[in-house]
Amino acid sequence: MKKRHEMEVIAVDTIAKETIEMTLYQPEISQQTVPGQFLHLLVPGFTLRRPISIAKVNSEEGTVTILFKVVGGGTKALAAYQPGMTVDALGPNGNGFQVDDVQEGERILLVGGGIGVPPIYHLAKRLSEKNVELVAVLGFQSKDYVFYEEAFQKIAETYVVTNDGSYGHQGFVTHVFSEVGAFDQYFSCGPLPMLRAVTTELKDAAGKVSLEERMGCGVGACMACVLPTVDNSYKKICSDGPVFSAQEVIL
Amino acid sequence: MKKRHEMEVIAVDTIAKETIEMTLYQPEISQQTVPGQFLHLLVPGFTLRRPISIAKVNSEEGTVTILFKVVGGGTKALAAYQPGMTVDALGPNGNGFQVDDVQEGERILLVGGGIGVPPIYHLAKRLSEKNVELVAVLGFQSKDYVFYEEAFQKIAETYVVTNDGSYGHQGFVTHVFSEVGAFDQYFSCGPLPMLRAVTTELKDAAGKVSLEERMGCGVGACMACVLPTVDNSYKKICSDGPVFSAQEVIL
Amino acid sequence: MNLEVKLPGLTLKNPIMPASGCFGFGKEYSEFYDLSRLGAVIMKAATQFERFGNPTPRVAETSSGMLNAIGLQNPGVERIIANEVPRLAAYDTSIIANVAGSSLEEYVFVASAFNQTKDVHALELNISCPNVKEGGIQFGTDPEMAKRVTSAVKEASNLPVYVKLSPNVTNIVEMAKAVEEAGADGLSMINTLTGMKLHLPTGKPLIANQTGGLSGPAIKPIAIRMIYEVRQQVSIPIIGMGGISTAEDVLEFLQAGADAVAVGTANFQNPFACVDIIDALPETLMNYQYTSVQDVIDRRGVQV
Amino acid sequence: MNLEVKLPGLTLKNPIMPASGCFGFGKEYSEFYDLSRLGAVIMKAATQFERFGNPTPRVAETSSGMLNAIGLQNPGVERIIANEVPRLAAYDTSIIANVAGSSLEEYVFVASAFNQTKDVHALELNISCPNVKEGGIQFGTDPEMAKRVTSAVKEASNLPVYVKLSPNVTNIVEMAKAVEEAGADGLSMINTLTGMKLHLPTGKPLIANQTGGLSGPAIKPIAIRMIYEVRQQVSIPIIGMGGISTAEDVLEFLQAGADAVAVGTANFQNPFACVDIIDALPETLMNYQYTSVQDVIDRRGVQV
Numbered sequence A, B: 001m002k003k004r005h006e007m008e009v010i011a012v013d014t015i016a017k018e019t020i021e022m023t024l025y026q027p028e029i030s031q032q033t034v035p036g037q038f039l040h041l042l043v044p045g046f047t048l049r050r051p052i053s054i055a056k057v058n059s060e061e062g063t064v065t066i067l068f069k070v071v072g073g074g075t076k077a078l079a080a081y082q083p084g085m086t087v088d089a090l091g092p093n094g095n096g097f098q099v100d101d102v103q104e105g106e107r108i109l110l111v112g113g114g115i116g117v118p119p120i121y122h123l124a125k126r127l128s129e130k131n132v133e134l135v136a137v138l139g140f141q142s143k144d145y146v147f148y149e150e151a152f153q154k155i156a157e158t159y160v161v162t163n164d165g166s167y168g169h170q171g172f173v174t175h176v177f178s179e180v181g182a183f184d185q186y187f188s189c190g191p192l193p194m195l196r197a198v199t200t201e202l203k204d205a206a207g208k209v210s211l212e213e214r215m216g217c218g219v220g221a222c223m224a225c226v227l228p229t230v231d232n233s234y235k236k237i238c239s240d241g242p243v244f245s246a247q248e249v250i251l
Numbered sequence C, D: 001m002n003l004e005v006k007l008p009g010l011t012l013k014n015p016i017m018p019a020s021g022c023f024g025f026g027k028e029y030s031e032f033y034d035l036s037r038l039g040a041v042i043m044k045a046a047t048q049f050e051r052f053g054n055p056t057p058r059v060a061e062t063s064s065g066m067l068n069a070i071g072l073q074n075p076g077v078e079r080i081i082a083n084e085v086p087r088l089a090a091y092d093t094s095i096i097a098n099v100a101g102s103s104l105e106e107y108v109f110v111a112s113a114f115n116q117t118k119d120v121h122a123l124e125l126n127i128s129c130p131n132v133k134e135g136g137i138q139f140g141t142d143p144e145m146a147k148r149v150t151s152a153v154k155e156a157s158n159l160p161v162y163v164k165l166s167p168n169v170t171n172i173v174e175m176a177k178a179v180e181e182a183g184a185d186g187l188s189m190i191n192t193l194t195g196m197k198l199h200l201p202t203g204k205p206l207i208a209n210q211t212g213g214l215s216g217p218a219i220k221p222i223a224i225r226m227i228y229e230v231r232q233q234v235s236i237p238i239i240g241m242g243g244i245s246t247a248e249d250v251l252e253f254l255q256a257g258a259d260a261v262a263v264g265t266a267n268f269q270n271p272f273a274c275v276d277i278i279d280a281l282p283e284t285l286m287n288y289q290y291t292s293v294q295d296v297i298d299r300r301g302v303q304v
Ligand SMILES: Cc1cc2nc3c(=O)[nH]c(=O)nc-3n(C[C@H](O)[C@H](O)[C@H](O)COP(=O)(O)OP(=O)(O)OC[C@H]3O[C@@H](n4cnc5c(N)ncnc54)[C@H](O)[C@@H]3O)c2cc1C
Pocket: A038, A048, A049, A050, A051, A052, A053, A054, A067, A068, A069, A070, A071, A072, A073, A074, A075, A076, A115, A118, A119, A211, A212, A213, A214, A215, A242, C060, C061
């Protein structure tokens, strides 16, 4: 049976502009999570839970790390949590990045945009356990928003792109695709316009994308988060996704 | 101009069953308050402020003490406050007990019931600075709810009454009126049924009573808390009261 | 404590059921607890054909509430009977089917379809969905239309029919009386209130459908008022809903005039909402000196 | 930043005013701040004779809202003109009088009484008070009645008339159109939604009047939806209200179709609510790339 978890806050840090890294203690989740899955967090005073991707796990210490951007009331309240407090979470929810079909020796392109970078980091860590070559393209608004570059550099050939050129390459993530060379498959997570650009640019490549939508239940019951599929049907982002094959869904 | 105060919580203690004593730091209020006045407290997550009487002040230390019973969501949340946190308060609100007409040498009867005891204590302290004789009758549900008995004993001839007889005299506060002897005027605060009994029993005596009603604004603007008066008019408990002459109002 | 309630067609072990549309067909929440604990399950709306519903975003958060405009997405009544009902029937609980449509004919089609199965115990006739352009809403705001669809469905169906009323009306009592006269076995109230939220950066409605239905604790005072008003003038049972999230809320609905209740939005905040309420109900009733759910209902009878 | 708005009879230095009944006649809040900072003040309802209102309890708290059933307690229009208006007139702000009644004649009496004073700049015609047994509510729910009272008051008064609509109706656009046709200079919307809360120990309504009007953030989505709907079909200005407590809320109301706004329940939580909002408004508008309040109104015109 699924559970509602009380996760203890271990650490809260601002690691970039408006960007919070929070480490939570919950051994079960730390052991079960697949990259791309999310926590569905209850913030007291708000009706709906907030979906936040898992950015890393440490199954030995029993911890789970999330990164989030402060955009509205819920994330603002969450950012004010102190170590020792607990967060009510459902999870790990959804289906993450399937990496079973990633073969030894493949070259994998990872594309993360903004607050879509954390689940891509989690995936990169998992892939780095396999014998594959990783190339990461990370896009941010501007220099102040950049995070996790060093962590990526340890495991992947890393390109950082900022919209305004204040750090790394200037422009959109797609602007450096010409530099990254050939790859076997790609994985991407980021804002919808970025995913649209990425999937269009790479339309002939095998790829998986992680999507967002406003959620009600977060567990597949309410039909708030549906997405049309190419076979004239639909998928639920919260429970069928958030990760889908780029070929399968209509963005 | 009136203000909205951020009062720092200095101490929170459970001093009897479901009864919390909370000391707050706010020099201005500690200096201005008259016994019987109240704070109008904002508890995050609740629409309306909670009126709570001031039970003592220490103008040297700049502190204000309140006592409250945990009855619903607002007082429950307030009871969980920790020292160092702040409470948003309006106050001191209302008109308290006027003691200008209390003459030297008078014998004064004080009648407090349950959570109506704290403002009576504040008044007792103030009156004890005058050269008067104080008799206090304090009523509680049962032994577990009794508080401030010793504090009263230091300044007044004190009778404690419990409904179930588990401590002190058994019955209602009015049951011991025959024992307290003659007095010049009385002051009372407590639940409405008690005040009705007290004012009926003492209908020929000069007295003042402190009343409660559900409040909207707490400052006299919304007309939520009106009370009919004997002259076919009305008074607002929050701003004309909460203390009224027993002869003036219809309970 | 005895939590049982008897309603036309339904003997409920307790008065708590998930509200339509907030629990799918039970599959997802069956991963959190045993659905046999529930008094009943009200399924997501069924229409004649599969519906894909409205574009997204379909939900928005509001103070103590939420807006939704799902648009009755469902696989169609035949597939519901074939795939969903049998799975739910494995649990020891009652099943109520929520019947929707855009025309009288569609309501009748869907209602009669449920005659095929022995596993559905009652119909909830949804004449109050604010989120579909055609049909639904007129049936729910015009007493004559409500009467017609209720009579037609009563005639077509072998099952007791609970008509689900819309709160978006000037006079709820008139609507309740109309469907009672038309033969409704019970009422279900309230559905959502039509609301809107704007997306400040664009100044446009945040929900793709523009308006959505407001649910959650924000609407509870309106639900209580409507149930109380209807209870004074109508004698068929009421399944009450609108903002329930605690056992105290359930008591308030029962006191106001409901005979059983449904829990909607609260499931999203707490997937265990229904069972947590069932667990808390005996103590809550005791705290207020009630000896059973039926006792609340009986003593309300005396007071009114 | 320029926060000015021009409405019939009113040039407001900013679009923020306290809502009727939530600010008395300004006296109490004048002890918190200088009332000259307000765009306008809407006074508590005036009736022909003094009214003592309903028995207490008159208010109850709900999730993100409150219920009230004050019952239009006020000293009567003559004493308001004699005692309250002059005190308010000392401030550099506009004064709007809220006109209530139980009969067409009473509305006309009260409205004409305000012709005596030069210090009142507009009338808010309250045909939507849910808390008085007689009159009020029918005028607010029946378009024909609404038309009649609006015409009669327009004829009797020298002042611009803003008709305050009730949200307790099936079709708000129909009501708005009716009063526009009858000559209303503007609309004021929304008044409270009728609600109820029970006192669990007794099972009886907590408010002595049984029902009360629901206000506060809980009702904001309903207010936004109604204003948006009316804005598409009616061209007179709208004073918007219902759950406003922040400058973002004000922007949402302006975007939805309001031309100015009133703040009610929020004053109780924060006596500085109106001035805090006025202080925050310029930055809020800037954050969303607006250059003035009028700019929000103009750009909405283009979008609609
Ligand atoms: C599967 C998934 C994974 C996500 N992972 C992350 C992450 O790792 N880090 C991160 O910073 N953000 C992530 N998001 C986005 C995050 O959920 C929103 O930023 C957050 O809910 C905003 O809440 P708020 O109260 O601050 O904002 P508000 O705008 O006040 O929220 C109001 C409502 O809108 C919803 N909402 C607002 N923005 C979004 C959005 N982009 N997606 C879905 N719902 C939204 C909120 O959940 C809430 O119900 C993820 C979203 C999804 C669907």
